[in-house]
Structures are given as structure tokens and as C-alpha cells.
Amino acid sequence: MRNVDIKMLKQVQHDGPLDRITIMDFSYTETQDMIRETLSRFLADTYDFDSRNKMIASASGRDAGIWKALAQDLGMLGASFSEEHGGLGGGHLENALIMEELGKVIAIEPYLQTVVLGGGALKAVGGAIADAVIPEIIGGNVIIAFAYAEPQGRYNLANIRTTAKKDGAGYVLNGHKGVVYAAPWATHLLVTARTGGSGSEPNGVSLFLIDANTAGIVRRDYPTVDGFQASEVYFENVAIPGDALLGDEGAGLPLIERIVDEATVAVCAEACGVTAKLHSGTLEYARQRNQFGQPISRFQVLQHRMVDMFMEVEQSKSMTTMATLKLDLPAAERMAAVSACKAKVSRAAKFVGQSAIQTHGGIGITQELAIGHFFKRATMIESQFGSADHHYARFERLTLAD
Amino acid sequence: MQLEFSPEELAFQQEVRTFIAENYPENLRSVQDEGHDLSKEDFLSWHRILAKKGWIAPAWPVEYGGTGWTATQRFIWSEELAAADCVGTMPFGLSMVGPVIYTFGTPEQKAQFLPGILSGDDWWCQGYSEPGAGSDLASLRTKAVRDGDHYVVNGQKTWTTMAQHADWGFFLVRTDSDAKAQEGISFLLINMKTPGVTVRPIITLGGEHEVNEVWLEDVRVPVANRIYEENKGWTCAKFLLAHERTGIAAVARSKRGVEKIKSIARTEQDGDRPLIANPFFKRKIAELEIDLTALEFTELRSLAGEAAGKGPGPESSLLKIKGSEIQQRITELALEAVGHYGAPYFRGFGEGDNEHPIGPDYAHRAAPTYFNTRKTTIYGGSNEIQRNIIAKMVLGI
Structure with missing residues (x-):
């Protein structure tokens, strides 16, 4: 089920009810094929299991040289940006295929946060700030962390207590953001805050892009179970300029929902890479592990489990393709498609991950084998930007009214 | 990549939709609506209309009576047939022995047998x-x-x-x-x-x-x-099985099945709310619908692979497994939705008192259909056999 042939990349033009739209082209462009091949070769050389372990164990928890190389040697960070900003003119599909390749080596690069979320917000608002920051992202000089989650908010993007109070031409930030992936490495923070309203009200939510070193930002840094670095971020009377605001004051929720949907599909693409490796690693292990005088891959009960894993991986790819192609549809249809995708992929990640460990037996639950580390990332993906339950519920709200 | 039909494909969609609307037999529609068994003549009436139009065997090569449609056109055709709730044509001639005859048969055999398959005779x-x-x-x-x-x-x-x-x-x-x-x-x-x-x-x-x-x-x-x-008959048998599995995903028909369940669940009452507002039932519909979307896009990816020159391969076993499971879940939910009125058994039961109906019409076949549909994971190579095929042919174990 490989996609072949060369076609032009076309944006989806939507002009009818959702169920009337159907795929008619699943092929990648030459440029997209090249991006995938180049990245895949680079990661094969730089991101083997031992190298990854060394990065994680180092003082900064990463190898900054990889990010520089992705930007400057490979031009990879520009793949999803327009040519006017110095990119390759791509979009969601490029983000998806890059995330899938990163997933195959469980890379700990801040691509999701910097390019998909930060870049996505900047592309959406455009203007001077986009012209200033996007070229710096492409050049590898900017790393963005997305400070949106709060301890009480769970997966509700509007449940925000962090406040941004107007102060002259600028704002003053106060509040606490939890588990901000990549914050210890970030040059910038993409922050959601209330400029008005309260609780989970849709109105009054704003989005800011601020310098990560602004006075009053306090970080408590820690490693995450899946190999990244993250922080609790506290804003203590942080004065930020007025032009840090992205979009309109108090009307930022639709923009936030959109970039989070884009990021959700991007982690689904990453999950396709992660689960494909969980599956192929399990197959390989089952072929060489002998018990009862034969490779355990000969046992039908394990064969069928590995077939079920295969089917989950393939369906994850199908759903990710579906949702990627629907990211530019009107909000309600986009959200339904993204939730359908994430609900399915979350369950697939759990099933494939757990099955991989079970098939490996005891060695699967040690740190020694890569398989367990893929399982850990798959497990974190399950709930990133909303668990399966969260997305089933959102899908139901959008499509199954009384 | 794109998700849209071309203007030519949209025109084709309109053409086939109009044809179905104007030509589908009225009496067949009423037999279906009332939930009666279809007779041989019922099946053949629609078959003969399609044969006369030249649309009876879209998947066949043109030289043997096919339509010459693209994979996308065939996809549109099957969607439209399902959307209009048309009865299926019998697969045994058109999808099974027909392709075996035009692939392996002698010129005399082709001349003797293919016309009767196409005409329905x-x-x-x-x-x-x-x-x-x-x-x-x-x-x-x-x-x-x-x-x-x-x-x-x-x-x-x-x-x-x-x-x-x-x-x-x-x-x-x-x-x-x-x-x-x-x-x-x-x-x-x-x-x-x-x-x-x-x-x-x-x-x-x-x-x-x-x-x-x-x-x-x-x-x-x-x-x-x-x-x-x-x-060498096994060669024909294997060829036929691969053909039988394509289209077995039955996505278009299952989409219609899901819509029917939603409509039943909006009608049926569960206490003081419609059944669809019951969070447990609602979740099952959502899961079904999302799994059906996954099947649909898996089939579309597979069709795109075929269009690029790869024949139906062993991955079609995936479509058979998931397609048959979904068909079963649809019948399960329909039976669950009708509650008490799954029980009355109407077969051989006389026509009669319309003033005192026994439950809603949509309930009449819910249980028999559920029972009957247990066949889908058994026939055409049971789902366990399909898993063996994937293990051997795709995973290489």
C-alpha cells in the first residue's frame, strides 16, 4: 500500500457536504519524496539507539547540532513554509511526513513545538511578526515551546487561569503552565492567556509569542518519560510588548484550536512512525527468539496478534492521511476529522505498544532494548492533545446531535 | 494529494445518479422497503436493466463487456448504488467465474459463457x-x-x-x-x-x-x-479468491447502514430522551463511524496502489477482516437499538391487521439480519484464515 507516482500538490477546495468529498489522489510530489528520503537517510546516520541515549543523558538533554543540521544542511525546517519566507512552499503534508520519519527514530527534536505549532500560528496570522520570526525558524535559530496546558484544564483549551493584563502598550502575564515540552531549550514561548472572561469561556482568550528569557519567567525543568525535556513555567508579573499578541485580543481561541488540530494530526503522523517501528521490531524479534525448539513467530497466536498490530498501523496511516487532507476545511469538519483520527490513533498506539512489549516478554520491559523506548513515546502520544475518550466525545458533539 | 473529484468525475456522478433514479424498478423498491425476501426475478430485474445499459460489469476489461471506467468512476458508481439502496448484483457470475473465464478460458469458453453472465440469462x-x-x-x-x-x-x-x-x-x-x-x-x-x-x-x-x-x-x-x-484448478481458485476479496470491504453499504442506525436511534426512546442521547449508545455509534472511516481510507489507499499498477494483493485480507467486522457491528447495534421489538418473528407470518402493527417497520428484520450476518466473518475465507494469509504473505512469518 505504498503511494507512488508524481502529482502536483493541490490544496483542498471545499464546496459541498463532507460526505461528498472523496480522495482522488494519494500520491506524493517529487519534492515530498525527496524530503522523506533525505531526512530518513540523515536520521539513520545520526539517530541510532545509542546516540539517542547519549543525547538524553547529556547536560542539555539534546544534541543541538542535529537541529542546526536539520535547518542548515538539510533545509528541513523550511519544508512547510512558503517560498516568500525562504521555505519550500509545502504545508500540512510536509509536516506529516517529517513527523512520521522523526517518529521512526523516536527523535526528541522540537519540530512539533517550533514548526507545527509556532510556525502554524505565525503562518495563520501573517504580517510583520511572521516575516520576522519564520525565517529564523527555518534557519534553526529559534526554538518555540507551547505553553498552553494548566494543571486544572486537562484537555480543554479554553480552561485558562493565566492572565495577560493590559499595561500601557503591552501586557503583564501571571500564571502557571504545566508540562511545557521543550521549554528548557526554547528561545520563545507561545503562550495562551486570558485577556478577559473566566473559566472556560471562549471569549477573552489570547495567544502571545514571547521571548523565553523575559524577566519574571521562572522555570522548573525536568526530563519526561519519553526522552524530552519539559518545564513547569511560572509567569510572575512578566511584562511583554503589545506586538507579542498573535491575532486579535480576546479572540484567539479559534486560532489556538486550529494550531492544536494541526499539531494533533502531526503527532498522529509521528505515531505512524512509532507504531510501524514497534511492529517491525516485534516481527524481527519473534523471528529470532526461539522457545519450544522453534522461533516464536511460528506460533499462530502470536502471528495473529502481529497481524492485528499490522492492521492498526495501516489504519493509523489511513486516518492520518484523511485528517491531514482535511485540515483546511471549515472548523467543524476539520475538528470532526481530527478527532476521528486521534481517537483511532490513540487506541492503535496503546494496542501496538502493549502488544510489542507482551510479544518481547521480559526483555521488553528493560531499558536495554529500543522497543521499550518506542512504547514509552507511543504511550505519551495516546493522550497528547487529548485522550481517545476526549476525542470520541468531541467527535460525538460535532456529528451525533440528538 | 487531494480529496476532490474532477469536474468530469462530478459530471459522471450526476449521470449515474440520474440513471439510477430514473431506472431503478419501483416494485423492487417496495419489496425492499417492506422487508420481504427477494425472488430470483427481483434480483434479475435490476441486473437486466444494467446489462441493457452496458453497466453490468464495470470491473471487466472492455473487450469482454466492461465499461472502461477508471478506478475513481467505479468507486463513484458503488457509492451511488449504495446511497440509493439498490440491491446488489449476484457476485457468482460477475465477480467470480466471469473473471476466471476471461483470464484462463479458451476463446470457445469465453464465447459460450460470458454473454450469459452479462445478460443474466x-x-x-x-x-x-x-x-x-x-x-x-x-x-x-x-x-x-x-x-x-x-x-x-x-x-x-x-x-x-x-x-x-x-x-x-x-x-x-x-x-x-x-x-x-x-x-x-x-x-x-x-x-x-x-x-x-x-x-x-x-x-x-x-x-x-x-x-x-x-x-x-x-x-x-x-x-x-x-x-x-x-x-491446475487451484490457480483459478486462488485468483478468484483474490478477486472476491476486493470490494468485500463494503464501505458504501456500511455507510448507509450507519445512517440507518442513527435514524433509528433518533426515533427510539430511551426514557425521556432519544436513544442517540444515551452516552453509551452514542459512543458505540462514534466508534463504528470512526472505524468505518479508517476502513474507507484504507481501501482508498489500496485503490490508489492498484491504479498505480499494483493488483489486489494480500492486504485485501485487511479489508475483508475489518469490513466484515463492521458489517456485523452494524447489525448488532440495529438489534440493540430496537429493544423489545427484536423478538417478534415475521417469517411465514400472515399479512393482516395493519391497524395494530407489531413494532416499528425497521425492527422487523433486525434480529434475522443480525443472525444472518454472522456469516461475513466466516465466508470467503474465515477471518482467521485471512490473518494467516497476512502473516504469511505480508509479514513473512
Whole structure:
């Protein structure tokens, strides 16, 4: 089920009810094929299991040289940006295929946060700030962390207590953001805050892009179970300029929902890479592990489990393709498609991950084998930007009214 | 990548939609709506309309009577048929033996058999399974012994769908008892009116007469009715199974099934709210719908692979497994949705008192359909066999 042939990349033009739209082209462009091949070769050389372990164990928890190389040697960070900003003119599909390749080596690069979320917000608002920051992202000089989650908010993007109070031409930030992936490495923070309203009200939510070193930002840094670095971020009377605001004051929720949907599909693409490796690693292990005088891959009960894993991986790819192609549809249809995708992929990640460990037996639950580390990332993906339950519920709200 | 039809494809969609609306038989529609069993003539009435239009065999090569449509056009066609709730055409001639004949048959065999398949004049059935040969099909024992220009066939076939209407059957028979299981099998076309052929009904759980036993006692079959070489019938059988699996995902029909469940769940009351507002039932619909989307896009990816020159491969087993599971879940939810009124059994029950109806119309076939649909994970190679196929052919274990 490989996609072949060369076609032009076309944006989806939507002009009818959702169920009337159907795929008619699943092929990648030459440029997209090249991006995938180049990245895949680079990661094969730089991101083997031992190298990854060394990065994680180092003082900064990463190898900054990889990010520089992705930007400057490979031009990879520009793949999803327009040519006017110095990119390759791509979009969601490029983000998806890059995330899938990163997933195959469980890379700990801040691509999701910097390019998909930060870049996505900047592309959406455009203007001077986009012209200033996007070229710096492409050049590898900017790393963005997305400070949106709060301890009480769970997966509700509007449940925000962090406040941004107007102060002259600028704002003053106060509040606490939890588990901000990549914050210890970030040059910038993409922050959601209330400029008005309260609780989970849709109105009054704003989005800011601020310098990560602004006075009053306090970080408590820690490693995450899946190999990244993250922080609790506290804003203590942080004065930020007025032009840090992205979009309109108090009307930022639709923009936030959109970039989070884009990021959700991007982690689904990453999950396709992660689960494909969980599956192929399990197959390989089952072929060489002998018990009862034969490779355990000969046992039908394990064969069928590995077939079920295969089917989950393939369906994850199908759903990710579906949702990627629907990211530019009107909000309600986009959200339904993204939730359908994430609900399915979350369950697939759990099933494939757990099955991989079970098939490996005891060695699967040690740190020694890569398989367990893929399982850990798959497990974190399950709930990133909303668990399966969260997305089933959102899908139901959008499509199954009384 | 893109998700849109071209203007030409949209025009085609409009054309086929209009054709269906203007030509689908009214009386067939009412038979379906009232939930009656379809007769042979019911099936054939729609078949003949499509045959006359030249649209009866879209998947066949043009030289044998196909339409020359692209994969996308065929996809649109099947979506439109399902959206209009048209009865399916019988697969035994069009999807099974037809492709075997035009792929492996002699010019004489093609000339003799293909026109009757297209026109509907010949109704076909499939003589594969035997009482002792189900999933292990190659262990079949029905025997054909050469006698001059004929084979003399003896044995018993079973699960022969719609054999009660059949004019012809395609049979797998053993022509070499000494060879290894798969190597001594031949593919024979047998006229069902030949002396020695006996068809006996098997009644299934919903009360339907769909399947039969077929007994063959000293049945004389001309050697000219053997497709391909003697003892090479397994090649035809494997080819046919791969063809049978494409389209088995039944996405378009299942989409319609999901819509029917939603409509039932909006009508049925669950206390002071409609059933669809019950969070547990709602979740099951959401799961079903999302799994169906995953199946749909998996089939579309597979079709795109085919359009790029890859034939239907062993991944089609994935479509069979997931497609059949979803068909079953639809019937399960429909039965669950109708509550008490799943119980009344209407088969053979007299027409009559319309003033005191027994439950809503949509409930009448919910249980029989649920019972009957247990077949989908068993037929066409059980889902366990499909997993074996993926393990061997895709995963290489």
C-alpha cells in the first residue's frame, strides 16, 4: 500500500457536504519524496539507539547540532513554509511526513513545538511578526515551546487561569503552565492567556509569542518519560510588548484550536512512525527468539496478534492521511476529522505498544532494548492533545446531535 | 494529494445518479422497503436493466463487456448504488467465474459463457466448500474421473449460495488423488440441470433459504467445460479468491447502514430522551463511524496502489477482516437499538391487521439480519484464515 507516482500538490477546495468529498489522489510530489528520503537517510546516520541515549543523558538533554543540521544542511525546517519566507512552499503534508520519519527514530527534536505549532500560528496570522520570526525558524535559530496546558484544564483549551493584563502598550502575564515540552531549550514561548472572561469561556482568550528569557519567567525543568525535556513555567508579573499578541485580543481561541488540530494530526503522523517501528521490531524479534525448539513467530497466536498490530498501523496511516487532507476545511469538519483520527490513533498506539512489549516478554520491559523506548513515546502520544475518550466525545458533539 | 473529484468525475456522478433514479424498478423498491425476501426475478430485474445499459460489469476489461471506467468512476458508481439502496448484483457470475473465464478460458469458453453472465440469462453458483473441507479447502474430496470426452463427478458440496436458482455452477473437483492436496484439483463448469445433480436447502438462523447442499452422483461433465489445465484448478481458485476479496470491504453499504442506525436511534426512546442521547449508545455509534472511516481510507489507499499498477494483493485480507467486522457491528447495534421489538418473528407470518402493527417497520428484520450476518466473518475465507494469509504473505512469518 505504498503511494507512488508524481502529482502536483493541490490544496483542498471545499464546496459541498463532507460526505461528498472523496480522495482522488494519494500520491506524493517529487519534492515530498525527496524530503522523506533525505531526512530518513540523515536520521539513520545520526539517530541510532545509542546516540539517542547519549543525547538524553547529556547536560542539555539534546544534541543541538542535529537541529542546526536539520535547518542548515538539510533545509528541513523550511519544508512547510512558503517560498516568500525562504521555505519550500509545502504545508500540512510536509509536516506529516517529517513527523512520521522523526517518529521512526523516536527523535526528541522540537519540530512539533517550533514548526507545527509556532510556525502554524505565525503562518495563520501573517504580517510583520511572521516575516520576522519564520525565517529564523527555518534557519534553526529559534526554538518555540507551547505553553498552553494548566494543571486544572486537562484537555480543554479554553480552561485558562493565566492572565495577560493590559499595561500601557503591552501586557503583564501571571500564571502557571504545566508540562511545557521543550521549554528548557526554547528561545520563545507561545503562550495562551486570558485577556478577559473566566473559566472556560471562549471569549477573552489570547495567544502571545514571547521571548523565553523575559524577566519574571521562572522555570522548573525536568526530563519526561519519553526522552524530552519539559518545564513547569511560572509567569510572575512578566511584562511583554503589545506586538507579542498573535491575532486579535480576546479572540484567539479559534486560532489556538486550529494550531492544536494541526499539531494533533502531526503527532498522529509521528505515531505512524512509532507504531510501524514497534511492529517491525516485534516481527524481527519473534523471528529470532526461539522457545519450544522453534522461533516464536511460528506460533499462530502470536502471528495473529502481529497481524492485528499490522492492521492498526495501516489504519493509523489511513486516518492520518484523511485528517491531514482535511485540515483546511471549515472548523467543524476539520475538528470532526481530527478527532476521528486521534481517537483511532490513540487506541492503535496503546494496542501496538502493549502488544510489542507482551510479544518481547521480559526483555521488553528493560531499558536495554529500543522497543521499550518506542512504547514509552507511543504511550505519551495516546493522550497528547487529548485522550481517545476526549476525542470520541468531541467527535460525538460535532456529528451525533440528538 | 487531494480529496476532490474532477469536474468530469462530478459530471459522471450526476449521470449515474440520474440513471439510477430514473431506472431503478419501483416494485423492487417496495419489496425492499417492506422487508420481504427477494425472488430470483427481483434480483434479475435490476441486473437486466444494467446489462441493457452496458453497466453490468464495470470491473471487466472492455473487450469482454466492461465499461472502461477508471478506478475513481467505479468507486463513484458503488457509492451511488449504495446511497440509493439498490440491491446488489449476484457476485457468482460477475465477480467470480466471469473473471476466471476471461483470464484462463479458451476463446470457445469465453464465447459460450460470458454473454450469459452479462445478460443474466445464466445464474451461477459456487461449488467449493464440502462437509469435510471448509477453511481447509484444498482437502476437498469430490472426485472427477475421466471417461472419454467426459468427467464423471461424484461427491457433495455445501454452503452453495443461491444454488436453488442456478443454471450453472463452477466446481473444484479432485482429478488426481495421488498428488499433493492443491495439485490434483481441477476447475469444472457444471450445468445444474445435468442428471445426478441434486440441490437441497439449508435453512439459516434468520429462517432464510440462501444456502444449499449440492449432491453430485455420476454427473457427466464434458471435458470442454474444464477451465485451464487439468490439475491446475487451484490457480483459478486462488485468483478468484483474490478477486472476491476486493470490494468485500463494503464501505458504501456500511455507510448507509450507519445512517440507518442513527435514524433509528433518533426515533427510539430511551426514557425521556432519544436513544442517540444515551452516552453509551452514542459512543458505540462514534466508534463504528470512526472505524468505518479508517476502513474507507484504507481501501482508498489500496485503490490508489492498484491504479498505480499494483493488483489486489494480500492486504485485501485487511479489508475483508475489518469490513466484515463492521458489517456485523452494524447489525448488532440495529438489534440493540430496537429493544423489545427484536423478538417478534415475521417469517411465514400472515399479512393482516395493519391497524395494530407489531413494532416499528425497521425492527422487523433486525434480529434475522443480525443472525444472518454472522456469516461475513466466516465466508470467503474465515477471518482467521485471512490473518494467516497476512502473516504469511505480508509479514513473512
